[in-house]
Amino acid sequence: MTAVVPPPSTAVPARAQVVPNRRRPRRRATAARWLLGALAVLVALAWVFPVYWMINSAFLPTNRLRTPEPSFLPFGGTLSNFRRVLTDPSFYDAFKVSLAVTGLTLAAAILFAFVAALAISRFRFRGRKSFVVTVLVVQMIPAEGLFISQYQMLDTWHLVNSVLGLSIVYVAAVLPFTIWMLRGFVSGVPIELEEAAMMDGLSRTGAFFRITFPLLAPGLVASGVYGFLQAWNEYTLALVVMTDPAERTLPLWLQGLVEANRATDWGVVMAGAALITVPVIAFFLFVQRRMSSGLVAGAVKG
Amino acid sequence: MSAPPAPAATAPAPPRTSAPTTGSSSATPPRRRRRPLRSRLGPYLLLIPALVPLGVGLGYPLVRQFVFSFQEYGLAQQFGRPAEWVGLDNYVTLLSDPYVWGVIARSIAFCLVNAALTMALGIALAVLMTKVGRAARITLQVGMLLAWGTPVLATMTVWQWLFDSQYGVVNWVLAGPLGMEGQRGHSWLIEPLSFYAVATVIVVWMSVPFVVFTVYAGLLQVPEECMEAAQLDGASSWQRLWRLALPMIKPVLFVVALLQVIWDLRVFTQIHVLQRAGAPTRETHLLGTYIYSLSKEFSMAGAMATIMLVITLALTVFYIRRMLREDEA
Numbered sequence: 001m002t003a004v005v006p007p008p009s010t011a012v013p014a015r016a017q018v019v020p021n022r023r024r025p026r027r028r029a030t031a032a033r034w035l036l037g038a039l040a041v042l043v044a045l046a047w048v049f050p051v052y053w054m055i056n057s058a059f060l061p062t063n064r065l066r067t068p069e070p071s072f073l074p075f076g077g078t079l080s081n082f083r084r085v086l087t088d089p090s091f092y093d094a095f096k097v098s099l100a101v102t103g104l105t106l107a108a109a110i111l112f113a114f115v116a117a118l119a120i121s122r123f124r125f126r127g128r129k130s131f132v133v134t135v136l137v138v139q140m141i142p143a144e145g146l147f148i149s150q151y152q153m154l155d156t157w158h159l160v161n162s163v164l165g166l167s168i169v170y171v172a173a174v175l176p177f178t179i180w181m182l183r184g185f186v187s188g189v190p191i192e193l194e195e196a197a198m199m200d201g202l203s204r205t206g207a208f209f210r211i212t213f214p215l216l217a218p219g220l221v222a223s224g225v226y227g228f229l230q231a232w233n234e235y236t237l238a239l240v241v242m243t244d245p246a247e248r249t250l251p252l253w254l255q256g257l258v259e260a261n262r263a264t265d266w267g268v269v270m271a272g273a274a275l276i277t278v279p280v281i282a283f284f285l286f287v288q289r290r291m292s293s294g295l296v297a298g299a300v301k302g
Numbered sequence: 303m304s305a306p307p308a309p310a311a312t313a314p315a316p317p318r319t320s321a322p323t324t325g326s327s328s329a330t331p332p333r334r335r336r337r338p339l340r341s342r343l344g345p346y347l348l349l350i351p352a353l354v355p356l357g358v359g360l361g362y363p364l365v366r367q368f369v370f371s372f373q374e375y376g377l378a379q380q381f382g383r384p385a386e387w388v389g390l391d392n393y394v395t396l397l398s399d400p401y402v403w404g405v406i407a408r409s410i411a412f413c414l415v416n417a418a419l420t421m422a423l424g425i426a427l428a429v430l431m432t433k434v435g436r437a438a439r440i441t442l443q444v445g446m447l448l449a450w451g452t453p454v455l456a457t458m459t460v461w462q463w464l465f466d467s468q469y470g471v472v473n474w475v476l477a478g479p480l481g482m483e484g485q486r487g488h489s490w491l492i493e494p495l496s497f498y499a500v501a502t503v504i505v506v507w508m509s510v511p512f513v514v515f516t517v518y519a520g521l522l523q524v525p526e527e528c529m530e531a532a533q534l535d536g537a538s539s540w541q542r543l544w545r546l547a548l549p550m551i552k553p554v555l556f557v558v559a560l561l562q563v564i565w566d567l568r569v570f571t572q573i574h575v576l577q578r579a580g581a582p583t584r585e586t587h588l589l590g591t592y593i594y595s596l597s598k599e600f601s602m603a604g605a606m607a608t609i610m611l612v613i614t615l616a617l618t619v620f621y622i623r624r625m626l627r628e629d630e631a
Contacts, residue, residue, distance in 0.1 A: 141360065
């Protein structure tokens, strides 16, 4: 970082004149940079602390959590909290439900969003613009004001407490953003590539699947992980639709665990929270770069 | 990602080719009209799979709810009595209740405070990221990512534990090292104001990372030459930030602010979970949880949800119009 080689002051007279003027601010700038760096690290620590605290507490036995002085390091910790969660059959039930709902949502959302993105970025047709606007505006509908109506609808179709029912509303919730994201990726592959292949004798479909599709793989993965995170973490709709304790998803299960143990055993609760967090963070680290850069790509005209 | 066949393909494009394939050039309008039916229907067929779940999962409930908000639809109707039309009665009932106005006012205040705090912190941290060295930047990025990636329910759980009245760290820090004796055993969720303070801390903590990463990605796209030119013209780094970089990424800031307002207005999970952690529900309702509490009176809930939709539109219409104009360009 300190590439500020102090120039030999005797070298060129013209230069020697400039240097003293520039050197002092530079040094001040370096100090400021260090201060800002320290600030950045402090902020990072503040932001990480809750996550750290979850993991720390998950390893501590109850008698060390219920002390006037908190233990900041899990030395001499225990795995018993994790053992209690992992021997609880309701955890596995919820895990299975979550897996089924997420899988179904993901498969449907990716497929549907992909073909829709294709239509709006590769074809010009009447109604295209209004579809794009719909996709944008739909994301603004407060789903939190809609869940009762969604519940009633599923109820009349006998789809309450069913994986299929929850998946239907999840797909609808995930689709708009997925279409939006994939649209960006599809438009990012120049149509000229396809046209060139078509001149070489491939059909339009053939050109698409042989040329464009492989280039879209990262986009599909990114939007897939987005859908995964949404469906895996969702709480509100699950709360409304899955009223039967046997059909709980993992977030509902965790809420149940909190309510059963809040007063007595935070260690188990933290172990449960940590268990559902770790896979999510792994996926998340994998995808986030694409997500935020996808959102801004082309937004700034330089 | 194998990049197979198409290498030398672009070159040989003698006269007759371009018309049938590209079709996008302005020279060929008459041909377009004669395209076969199959290819004209193509795009619509591709849209159907997306339109069906959107219509079933969002559109139909939305319309249904809207219709029911003009009807008397309660428990009796769930058991088969036909619903009666009551016009605007539900809206009148709701909007003449001062409590409902209280909920609306609290929601808007909560939304604006949270969105403003999130944006201010997010932009500040994104700028900070551009000013620090690599190591500090990566540390900050990792911290933000961990916070961002944590599932919302896990987040809520940890924060409840942090704010626990007896053994929570927050009370310990305030009472111990900071010497505020009164904080020992303090219960954060009983008082509506401190309830909202806790909710704000949690919501801001969760939302800032998204803003930071998006704004930072935007700042990276500001062309280096512009910044250098400004520097040569004598602009201080502060001026370059305020007068050049931030105005240039205005579209990004717009989208992000819009999303924050929408998300913070419809905040449900955080409020709901905190309420279940032992807060007085009636005094702490925001729009989302209030609608949830109305679920037994379906038409009231529908009317309230419609009101919420109108508020959302009112708060965001300015942004949406701008975004649409920019999408056109």
